[in-house]
Amino acid sequence: MHHEPALTLTVPGNILLFGEYVILEEGGLGIAAAPGVYARLTADPIHESSPGLIILEGKMETHGPGRSWFLDTRSDDPLDNTKPVLLHSVWRTLGYPPVTRGWRLTLDTREFVYPDNRKRGFGSSAAAAVALTAALMIISDHPEGADPARVFPRALDAHRHFQGGRGSGYDVAASCFGGTGMFTGGAQPEWTSCHLPWLPYLGSYPGPEEIATPGSITAYTRWVSGHPSKHQALIQDHNHLLRALTEAATWNTAQPLAENLASLSLELGRTIGRSAEIPPPPWPHIYYKASGAGNELGVFFSQEEEPGNLKLSSRGLQVIRAKGFSPSDR
Incomplete structure (x- = not known):
């Protein structure tokens, strides 16, 4: 029963x-x-x-x-x-x-x-x-x-x-x-x-290594305390790009914004010693990047449904x- x-x-x-x-x-x-x-x-x-x-x-x-x-x-x-x-x-x-x-x-x-x-x-x-x-x-x-x-x-x-x-x-x-x-x-x-109309399909895939998030946060905090002006510039640039990204209606508009955001993330990872470099996914895609602190997880966007896609x-x-x-x- x-x-x-x-x-x-x-x-x-x-x-x-x-x-x-x-x-x-x-x-x-x-x-x-x-x-x-x-x-x-x-x-x-x-x-x-x-x-x-x-x-x-x-x-x-x-x-x-x-x-x-x-x-x-x-x-x-x-x-x-x-x-x-x-x-x-x-x-x-x-x-x-x-x-x-x-x-x-x-x-x-x-x-x-x-x-x-x-x-x-x-x-x-x-x-x-x-x-x-x-x-x-x-x-x-x-x-x-x-x-x-x-x-x-x-x-x-x-x-x-x-x-x-x-x-x-x-x-x-x-x-x-x-x-x-x-x-x-x-x-x-x-x-x-x-709602992000330019994002028809979202997927994820495992990255090359597991990352301890607390250690990454500690590295970031140490960098912030030593570089306050660069830190403020990073926040301003990032927030400006992200607001524009949420307002984009097409991928043509969203793509350069997303790529600039990914570049900021990659540069910050190199600066604090926590790499955000990640190999591309094994499926067709129009964009990919690491998600979170490091390169433990990757996300990708695609125009068609692929095996790695996520149902939200x-x-x-x-x-x-x-x-x-x-x-x-x-």
Whole structure:
């Protein structure tokens, strides 16, 4: 007999098209999208359990033996050293809300890896943060429910805490809202949905090496502190090009803007010692570049559908409640 979970949430992945490093700055602009690769979370009440008991299980983000990264616990936290780190970060952000019954959460992020267990680069931790934040807001009967606009700042805070206080938040925004959007960086970042008529097909492919994002951010921050005038010029030039790109109606108009943005990214990567050089994709394309900090992932645009193309998710966070669902045990 098929079991219908009390609560089901789906959250798409995320990918950065333009805006490497600049989106870390207050007012820095970027363009991101939500590929149709999903984190899925289900929640069921645990009958006859202690109120507030939250058990998180994982469908492993591997295709073989291994343990899901989001099940690792933090052993040095005096408040709670049993909850998985990401769940604890969400729990903290929401102010340790009261939950009147026990819950079992199952989080599945297997779509975020290739069959050989390499990560696909679609931001599984950000998608998981959105799913867990929304789920805990619902089961704790939060007055704001799980509206994406309300979930976003809380998921962002939780994800930043999980990452040690860093992170622009573009990944959380793209996963939360879906589609394609312009991201404005800062302490309280913003997401503005936008349609890019010159981008009929978007694809991605793995780059030559895995990059540790924190190390790249450290290298960038060091360069910024030593070259303030060059840094300001970079932000101004980049933002000018990116605004024009979001307003372009055809590829003929968008192409030189996109190529100039890629050149800025390549030059910055060489300057800080984190190469953004990446080989072209193995499929026909009209444009390609590295995405994110380094050359771990490549994105390409094509005029026709190719094997590496991504189907974008027009919607972000989705919540399905079973008939008769109630977060309390009353």
